[in-house]
Amino acid sequence: MKTGLYSVLYAVISSLAIILCFVPFVFLGFRKVRRVNTYCAIGIYWFFNGIVNLPALRLIRSEGIRSFLARLSDYYDLADAPLMLLVFALSSRGKPRKVLLLVLLGLIAGESTLVARKGYTPSWTVNIGVGAGLVLFFSVTGLWQYLMKMEHNRFENSMAYFYASSLFGYGTYLIIYLMTIFKTSYLAYNEADSNLLYYTSLLLSAVVTSAGIWSYGLRKQHAGAVAPGYSSSSS
Numbered sequence: 094m095k096t097g098l099y100s101v102l103y104a105v106i107s108s109l110a111i112i113l114c115f116v117p118f119v120f121l122g123f124r125k126v127r128r129v130n131t132y133c134a135i136g137i138y139w140f141f142n143g144i145v146n147l148p149a150l151r152l153i154r155s156e157g158i159r160s161f162l163a164r165l166s167d168y169y170d171l172a173d174a175p176l177m178l179l180v181f182a183l184s185s186r187g188k189p190r191k192v193l194l195l196v197l198l199g200l201i202a203g204e205s206t207l208v209a210r211k212g213y214t215p216s217w218t219v220n221i222g223v224g225a226g227l228v229l230f231f232s233v234t235g236l237w238q239y240l241m242k243m244e245h246n247r248f249e250n251s252m253a254y255f256y257a258s259s260l261f262g263y264g265t266y267l268i269i270y271l272m273t274i275f276k277t278s279y280l281a282y283n284e285a286d287s288n289l290l291y292y293t294s295l296l297l298s299a300v301v302t303s304a305g306i307w308s309y310g311l312r313k314q315h316a317g318a319v320a321p322g323y324s325s326s327s328s
Contacts, residue, residue, distance in 0.1 A: 106293055114142045114295070117306055131183040145169050175224070178200065232256050239252070250308060257301055
């Protein structure tokens with residue numbers, strides 16, 4: 094009975110999570126949203142999240158397409174953290190943006206060097222671990238800076254949603270990552286449980302991110318409430 098219920102629960106959560114991954118990208122269809130470079134980067138990030146997880150829906154039967162998506166997933170593993178750092182950089186200004194861009198370039202250079210010297214598989218553990226750690230660090234930093242301010246505009250409020258979703262999503266992913274790397278008989282690692290945990294975190298992160306974009310670009314606002322300075326030229 095547990096197996097049947099577990100399978101249904103996994104199918105429902107994974108399907109909803111993958112479908113909701115495309116919502117931030119769909120929001121780019123609204124002019125006010127796509128004018129902000131930060132949201133464009135967020136939409137692209139979530140679009141590829143949905144694409145690389147499509148095989149979990151079991152709707153794709155073609156081996157050629159499944160093989161292509163598997164290879165795309167390998168590349169996206171390397172692009173995931175840099176894309177997140179780009180989002181953080183686009184949403185920042187001044188010195189924080191410069192720091193983020195330097196870290197982003199350093200991460201790309203480091204990943205490229207490791208892959209070139211050791212190959213993709215041997216360097217995967219280091220690349221994923223370092224990338225996830227950096228995203229978590231800057232998620233916490235972004236939330237902390239938000240909490241230190243007494244007043245916020247709509248863009249900053251929407252980014253608080255994104256920082257929170259990133260903190261939760263990457264925090265969960267890092268737990269799964271560590272369990273995978275250090276799995277032993279004592280750790281009682283279970284791949285099925287890890288997959289369910291992953292898609293649950295993906296689902297919640299997609300919902301929170303979508304809510305953040307909705308709060309900025311789609312929800313009705315009062316006159317004079319528009320936050321200046323976050324157009325495509327400044328974000």
